[in-house]
Amino acid sequence: MRTFNFSAGPAGLPLSVLESAQAELLDWQGLGTSVMEISHRDPRVIAVFESAQRQIRELLAVPDDYAVIFAQGGASAMFDLIPQNLSPASVHVLNTGAWSEKAIKGAQRHAAVTVTGAAPYVDVPALSPVSGVDYLHYCHNETIHGVRVADIGTHQVPVVCDASSSIFSEAIDWSRHDLVYAGAQKNLGPSGVCLVIAKRSLLNADAALAPVFNFAKLDAEGSMVNTPPVFAVYLIEKVLAWITQRGGVSAMKAAAQRRSTSLYAAIDQSDFYSNPVAPAARSWMNVPFLLANPDLDAEFVRQSEAQGLMFLKGHRSVGGMRASLYNALPDAAVPALIQFMQHFEATRA
Known part of the structure; x- marks a missing residue:
């Protein structure tokens, strides 16, 4: 029986995507083998990568002068790889939570860094128009603290966005973004791939990096400088088709707003549960909430899992619960x- 997967990542995949991959696992395209067991140089594998890149461009309306890259190492690698590829002398970071903190530490290894924002992460700090640095970095949706940046504003420098936990849940304004990256394992596919969409004019082919980490070279080679994570991209291609079939990014946005609005309403109407984030800054993807009595946290998790509501335990740094x-x-x-939360409250409050 499939349970309801509220994991913050790796997250659940669409059932139809899993069933399609299951059906093809032993025999893909009549080859009598899986897609994992053949060369990434095979024309049929290359076609999967090209299809995925084409669907990304269509779903997100990516301009032609932006590269679409499947990079390895996940979003955490990007905290160092982005400054290494863009070669900045100075970076400004909008700090809205734990993943912003990691981006700050990564950038500090390669450039001078200035910061707007600090803990506690319960709102988006006011950000004046940024100038005088090589780029601005921000995290669109903080998975741990549940903070969403609704509007990054307009700046006089390139803008880099970590969209790992919100990619394909709403449109991206490319007039305000020069590089967007996202670990795949939340809204796009399994772990092992990081999607990078970057304005080609920013990329430095001569950056002192191994070719497998050089965005310009990855772009030139169709993300195949070395053997890529083929099975992960194969699943991503299926997820992209699933998004398209269900109405595209606009339909995903409507569903995200509907789900999060109803859950926040249930929390706000209760004296037993609470969410600390300012309403205008609340995430549509990750909803952290606290129980009035934290001694009941373990019992809440145990009972919720017995009801098929999985992986609700909050991040260890903030405690409580989190529904992704x-x-x-x-x-x-x-x-x-x-329904479970209301029943638990009625029997434990």
């Missing part, structure tokens, strides 16, 4: 969670 509401979450999941 990524694109693949079935429509019935949030109503089931709310």
Whole structure:
């Protein structure tokens, strides 16, 4: 029986995508082998990569002068690889939570860094128009603290965005973004791939990097400088088709707003549960919440899992609970969670 997966990542994948991959696992395209077992130089594998890149461009309306790259190492690697590829002398970071902190540490290894924002992470700090640095970095959606940047504003420098936990849940304004990256394992596919969409004019082919980490060279080679994570991209291509079939990014946005709005309403109407984030800054993807009595946290997790509501325990740095509401979450999941929360409150308050 499939349970409701509220994991912050790696997250659940659409059931139809898993079933399609299952059916093809032993025999892909009549070859009598899986897609994992043949060369990435095979024309059929190359076609999968090209299809995935084409669908990304269509779903996100990516301009032609931006590269679409499947990079290895995940989003954490990007905290160092982006400054190494862009070769900045100075960077400004909008700090809205734990992943912003990691980006700050990564950038500090390669450039002078200035910061707007600090803990506690319960709102988006006011950000004046940024100038005088080589780029501005921000995290669109903080998975741990549940803070979402609704509008980054307009700046006089290139803008780099970590969209790992919100990619394909809403449109991207490319007039305000020069590089967007996202670990795949939340809204896009399994772990092992980081999607990088970058304005080609920013990329430095001569950066002192191994070719497998050089964005310009990855772009030139169709993300195949070395053997790429073929199975991960194969699944991503299927997820992209699933998003398209369900109405594209606009449909994903509507679903995200519907799910998060109903869950926040249940929390706000209760004296037993609470969410510390300012309403205008609340994430649509990751909803952290606290129980009035933290001694009940372990019992809440135990009982929720018995009801098929999985992986609700909050991050160790903030405690409490966290419900991640990524694109693949079935429509019935949030109503089931709310019903359980109300029952738990009625029996424990």
